[in-house]
Amino acid sequence: MSHRGRWAGWAAIAAVFIWSAVATEVSVGRMVEGLPFMWDFLRRMVPPDPSVLGNAVRGAIQTIQIAIVGTVVAAVLALPVGFAAARNAAPRWLFYTSRLLLNAFRAVDTLVYALFFVAAVGLGPFPGVLAVIVYTATVLAKLYSEAIEAIEPGPVEAVRATGATSLQVLRWGVLPQLVPQFLSFTLYRFETNIRAAAVLGFVGAGGIGFYVQTYLRLLNYPAAASVLLVLVVLVMLVDFASSRVRARLV
Amino acid sequence: MRGLCKDYPGGSRALDDVDLDIGPGEFVALIGPSGAGKSTLLRCLNGLVTPTAGRVEVGGVAVTGATPETLRRVRAGIGFVFQQFNLLRRLSVLENTVLGRLSHSSRWRSLVGWFDPADLARARATLARVGLGGLDTRRIDTLSGGQQQRVAIARALVQAPAVILADEPMASLDPSLAHTVMELLRRINHEDGITVIASLHVLELAQAYGQRIIGLHRGRVVHDGPPDSLDDAATTRIFGPGVAGGAA
Numbered sequence: 042m043s044h045r046g047r048w049a050g051w052a053a054i055a056a057v058f059i060w061s062a063v064a065t066e067v068s069v070g071r072m073v074e075g076l077p078f079m080w081d082f083l084r085r086m087v088p089p090d091p092s093v094l095g096n097a098v099r100g101a102i103q104t105i106q107i108a109i110v111g112t113v114v115a116a117v118l119a120l121p122v123g124f125a126a127a128r129n130a131a132p133r134w135l136f137y138t139s140r141l142l143l144n145a146f147r148a149v150d151t152l153v154y155a156l157f158f159v160a161a162v163g164l165g166p167f168p169g170v171l172a173v174i175v176y177t178a179t180v181l182a183k184l185y186s187e188a189i190e191a192i193e194p195g196p197v198e199a200v201r202a203t204g205a206t207s208l209q210v211l212r213w214g215v216l217p218q219l220v221p222q223f224l225s226f227t228l229y230r231f232e233t234n235i236r237a238a239a240v241l242g243f244v245g246a247g248g249i250g251f252y253v254q255t256y257l258r259l260l261n262y263p264a265a266a267s268v269l270l271v272l273v274v275l276v277m278l279v280d281f282a283s284s285r286v287r288a289r290l291v
Numbered sequence: 292m293r294g295l296c297k298d299y300p301g302g303s304r305a306l307d308d309v310d311l312d313i314g315p316g317e318f319v320a321l322i323g324p325s326g327a328g329k330s331t332l333l334r335c336l337n338g339l340v341t342p343t344a345g346r347v348e349v350g351g352v353a354v355t356g357a358t359p360e361t362l363r364r365v366r367a368g369i370g371f372v373f374q375q376f377n378l379l380r381r382l383s384v385l386e387n388t389v390l391g392r393l394s395h396s397s398r399w400r401s402l403v404g405w406f407d408p409a410d411l412a413r414a415r416a417t418l419a420r421v422g423l424g425g426l427d428t429r430r431i432d433t434l435s436g437g438q439q440q441r442v443a444i445a446r447a448l449v450q451a452p453a454v455i456l457a458d459e460p461m462a463s464l465d466p467s468l469a470h471t472v473m474e475l476l477r478r479i480n481h482e483d484g485i486t487v488i489a490s491l492h493v494l495e496l497a498q499a500y501g502q503r504i505i506g507l508h509r510g511r512v513v514h515d516g517p518p519d520s521l522d523d524a525a526t527t528r529i530f531g532p533g534v535a536g537g538a539a
Contacts (some may be wrong), residue, residue: 092404158374196377200390201366202366204365204394205368205393206393208402221381
């Protein structure tokens with residue numbers, strides 16, 4: 042790119058940034074004015090109220106349960122879709138249709154699906170599970186399909202060359218290349234689903250988010266603080282455990 | 292092989308009217324510049340590549356036009372050693388080796404990974420024979436290239452094949468390891484009477500190990516004879532002028 046072209050590019054980026062900042066009413070002054078309120082908010086949270094720990098833990102467990110059921114069902118659903126969306130495994134028409142559908146479904150986040158399912162099946166953790174399933178299935182299907190496309194043909198050919206049947210080729214040439222990756226992707230989505238499921242309660246779809254929102258709305262900051270602390274510990278524990286397992290998989 | 296031809300899409304002709312008879316127990320070195328059709332020729336022999344025209348028979352069984360069942364039986368009797376080893380990198384040494392017994396093992400049990408103890412014992416013994424005893428449980432991706440190629444040879448050997456095809460078996464290896472691998476193939480040829488057909492691009496290795504040298508140039512057999520028949524005129528026919536006596 043020419044020197045002049047590069048400067049024009051940077052100028053365009055700067056212009057878009059400034060345009061967006063003005064439109065979103067970014068103001069350092071207002072933020073500074075808000076600082077005492079932020080401080081006040083934090084101060085009211087201390088000390089956290091230990092009497093609501095029971096509720097917080099119950100909510101946290103439900104969040105984990107939503108993430109577990111949602112992720113497992115999504116992983117199973119994503120398997121056939123993943124093959125359908127892999128260029129080297131599906132006929133062309135199926136590949137393009139699947140990719141298009143996956144991209145469309147993935148454009149909408151879990152929380153939006155939760156709103157939809159709460160309206161459809163009512164309040165509680167179940168619409169949360171459904172929301173996690175839909176979003177996670179599409180994301181996992183995309184990740185699976187990329188793993189399928191990256192498969193090495195050499196080992197597959199080698200197993201075929203031993204005189205193995207097609208099923209044996211699939212089992213010993215293909216699956217050993219895919220299963221560790223699939224498990225790793227699925228665990229990673231489980232980690233992200235814990236965080237996603239934690240806010241599902243905001244729209245009435247169960248889990249720890251329900252308590253965060255309720256206590257904040259009741260202006261019971263010490264109680265909200267307890268719930269948030271439990272949430273932080275929960276996310277850290279799951280991330281730690283899951284990344285340890287993933288490191289051993291691949 | 293009779294009148295063997297293979298055209299690839301795009302009009303390139305990899306094999307052009309190849310006629311060859313290779314007898315049991317021979318050690319054949321297949322030489323030629325890259326793109327001469329060496330890999331295609333080897334892959335036609337076990338049906339990994341279907342020829343455009345011509346006929347291939349191995350051990351009296353027609354490979355061309357064979358039913359899937361027959362083709363699997365033919366492949367079971369042919370070990371194939373690849374340039375890139377083509378091992379399952381996340382599986383153990385023993386698992387990779389015992390895959391050579393897939394065609395002999397019970398289909399459903401092999402799908403759940405329950406291999407016959409006799410097959411496992413055979414795989415262990417073969418690993419010891421290629422100098423990898425004690426590494427059974429190691430994952431492939433923790434081995435050196437030379438060790439990996441020996442696992443691949445062990446996988447071919449546990450098939451108890453009549454023929455081993457080796458496609459540039461040392462091209463991905465350190466030159467110092469080439470002799471280890473070739474020596475191993477020679478021992479297999481001598482001790483088990485297994486026919487070995489190895490494609491090689493290093494002339495010295497072909498002359499040192501091959502009992503018969505077949506030279507390919509642009510898909511045609513341009514030389515066929517014992518190592519001492521490979522004079523300058525023959526190398527020029529195979530590799531073109533200017534590389535006589537050297538490596539291509």
